[in-house]
């Protein structure tokens with residue numbers, strides 16, 4: 391497995407665990423129990439900072455190379471760049487809802503829960519499809535030269551949760567290391 395694929399899988403693994411943590415907080419909120427808002431906000435900040443800005447573009451780069459090597463196969467796959475736009479929109483919608491709830495704006499419990507679940511389920515489905523269709527296609531299609539070029543670039547876009555200096559996300563990082 392190339393370095394880039396291993397990196398993407400590890401990032402998916404971390405995101406999956408963060409979504410599980412987030413879902414537990416949403417379940418509490420739904421049951422009218424006060425959730426850990428700071429934890430929720432830190433998870434959202436992480437999704438805005440890393441997957442939205444750095445993880446998805448790495449995948450987009452791989453997808454563009456698949457399009458060049460095997461246009462017909464890329465055509466049969468979902469349009470990854472468009473998918474990432476939709477994932478980003480759901481994240482931003484959820485972020486606005488979370489901030490509004492934290493700032494005591496009027497919002498029904500049901501609407502917040504619906505937006506939160508839409509984000510969580512959308513992320514899970516998106517990652518599952520990438521793992522099932524996109525990553526195998528990338529491994530089948532791209533050449534050693536492609537991987538050398540990709541690995542050289544993606545190394546500069548490391549997951550802050552996997553960095554020793556990741557002070558910004560240390561509280562959610564502590565949840566992952568357990």
Ligand SMILES: [Fe+2]
Pocket residue numbers: 398402445446449517520
């Ligand atoms: Fe991904």
